[in-house]
Amino acid sequence: MSHFTNDLKKGIAAAAAVATLFGMAACGSSSGGSSDAGGKTVIKFLYATGDDTWNGTVKALADAYNAQSDTAKVVPEPLPAGSDYATAMKTMDATGNWPAVVDMRDTVTYIEAGKLAPIPEEVISLLSDDAYAAYKDGNVYLVPAGANNGELGINIIYDKDYFKKHNLEVPTTYDEFIQLMKDIKKNGDVPLATAGGEVWPSDQLWKPLASAVFAEHSADGAGFWSDVKDGKASIEDLKEPLTELKDITDKYVLQGWQSTQDAQTTTLLVNHQAIMATSSAGLGRLKDINKVDPNYNAGMFIIPDENGRINVLKNAVGDSSQGLAISAQAKKDGKQYDAAVDFLKFYYSLDGANEIEKSGTIAPNIKDADQITRNESIPGSSDYYDLMKNPNLNWYVNETPWTEFSTFNSFFRQARIEMQTGQTSIDDLIAKTQAEFDKDIKG
Numbered sequence: 101m102s103h104f105t106n107d108l109k110k111g112i113a114a115a116a117a118v119a120t121l122f123g124m125a126a127c128g129s130s131s132g133g134s135s136d137a138g139g140k141t142v143i144k145f146l147y148a149t150g151d152d153t154w155n156g157t158v159k160a161l162a163d164a165y166n167a168q169s170d171t172a173k174v175v176p177e178p179l180p181a182g183s184d185y186a187t188a189m190k191t192m193d194a195t196g197n198w199p200a201v202v203d204m205r206d207t208v209t210y211i212e213a214g215k216l217a218p219i220p221e222e223v224i225s226l227l228s229d230d231a232y233a234a235y236k237d238g239n240v241y242l243v244p245a246g247a248n249n250g251e252l253g254i255n256i257i258y259d260k261d262y263f264k265k266h267n268l269e270v271p272t273t274y275d276e277f278i279q280l281m282k283d284i285k286k287n288g289d290v291p292l293a294t295a296g297g298e299v300w301p302s303d304q305l306w307k308p309l310a311s312a313v314f315a316e317h318s319a320d321g322a323g324f325w326s327d328v329k330d331g332k333a334s335i336e337d338l339k340e341p342l343t344e345l346k347d348i349t350d351k352y353v354l355q356g357w358q359s360t361q362d363a364q365t366t367t368l369l370v371n372h373q374a375i376m377a378t379s380s381a382g383l384g385r386l387k388d389i390n391k392v393d394p395n396y397n398a399g400m401f402i403i404p405d406e407n408g409r410i411n412v413l414k415n416a417v418g419d420s421s422q423g424l425a426i427s428a429q430a431k432k433d434g435k436q437y438d439a440a441v442d443f444l445k446f447y448y449s450l451d452g453a454n455e456i457e458k459s460g461t462i463a464p465n466i467k468d469a470d471q472i473t474r475n476e477s478i479p480g481s482s483d484y485y486d487l488m489k490n491p492n493l494n495w496y497v498n499e500t501p502w503t504e505f506s507t508f509n510s511f512f513r514q515a516r517i518e519m520q521t522g523q524t525s526i527d528d529l530i531a532k533t534q535a536e537f538d539k540d541i542k543g
Contacts, residue, residue, distance in 0.1 A: 140173045141435040143200035143443070146192070147245075148185040149178040152391075153384030157459040164455045165446045172439035174201070186506075198427035200440040205422060207242055208235075209503040216241045217431035220441055226448035228465035230414055236501055242423040243444065246382070247462035251413045252402070252487060253382035254307050257365075257389070259375050260397040260480075262289075270401045273408050274344075281352040284375050291352040293374035297361040299513045304362075304378035305348065306516060308403035309341040311411035315496035318414075323498035325505070329541055335534040342519065342526050349520040358521060363388070370396050386480040387460040400483040404492065414495035462488075508540040 162174045218239035271277040281291035295301035317324040327333035365377035370393040379385040430436035453463035519529040
């Protein structure tokens with residue numbers, strides 16, 4: 101069956117899901133909310149399903165908020181994750197029925213279309229200054245769903261017992277990471293599992309490798325992609341991390357990764373098919389592993405750059421940015437908007453943060469972060485908390501404020517996978533990606 105047929109079926113399934121979700125609402129009150137029998141304003145929170153941990157977090161937050169609110173009730177509305185979610189959002193937009201709170205994709209596209217309402221100061225004032233950024237019109241439209249804008253979730257999960265048995269150390273530089281994989285391979289084991297069943301997990305290995313280049317362009321401006329647009333940089337500047345990506349895939353990654361779903365890496369680890377795995381689930385992956393095999397001793401680290409820094413994307417606003425937003429449709433209905441704002445105030449309160457942590461997700465960077473009760477019951481969680489306080493954590497900016505960037509980014513992800521699987525050379529990848537950037541962004 102062709103990739104096109106598979107993608108078409110997924111798109112139809114996603115469209116059907118969102119049409120079912122919003123179809124009946126179109127016949128009555130707005131899908132963003134209504135009033136229940138108790139006089140509360142009912143609003144919907146649309147989000148992309150992830151692993152069980154994230155689903156549990158959303159439910160715990162909604163339940164906790166609903167229990168303490170006299171005026172509003174939040175109803176979680178999950179839709180398929182990955183590329184299916186973006187398709188479902190487009191279908192939702194076509195119906196003209198927006199939930200009050202939305203886990204966003206293609207953010208700039210919807211800002212420019214007037215679909216999102218500015219987040220008020222009473223919400224953003226609860227957040228650390230590194231956790232959000234204003235759009236070019238001066239308004240904040242997006243606030244983070246999790247810690248460090250989700251970026252610290254891109255990491256390596258590893259078998260601590262294996263490391264101890266073979267006297268292996270967590271790498272402090274990129275060269276040490278490569279040597280680590282060589283040593284594991286010499287033992288006759290597969291060093292690394294990574295996912296490619298959906299295109300988006302390809303970022304899990306790519307972003308840490310490319311982050312050093314991205315960080316170099318962050319100090320004096322809006323970041324790498326803005327410099328490419330302005331002619332101060334080019335895709336050619338990414339040749340070194342692309343070469344590293346190809347080298348790691350060819351030599352150290354478990355075969356069959358192209359069809360592996362992100363959550364399946366849990367099984368690959370606990371079955372000892374690989375010693376390490378990439379992940380974007382952060383603490384959630386550690387919780388999943390413990391649920392599957394409580395005796396598996398999992399740890400976590402991030403691939404450092406050659407100088408030992410851990411480069412983390414800072415609050416950039418762009419079409420590929422993800423986070424929570426309030427719909428413009430809710431803004432038109434004062435009660436829905438007030439309920440959405442009240443829910444987000446709870447989300448970023450100390451009580452909300454504690455609910456998030458208790459459920460196994462790392463809470464967003466709030467100003468009261470030092471008062472959060474951290475959930476240390478999950479084996480390996482201390483590694484995650486140590487990373488959040490790592491003195492080598494280096495925040496960088498890489499803005500993508502163009503409605504066309506998500507289209508380009510999807511192209512670039514797919515092109516990298518084709519390069520990793522030997523369908524195209526690195527030089528050809530660079531050439532066609534530059535041409536695509538010039539067409540989509542500069543054109």
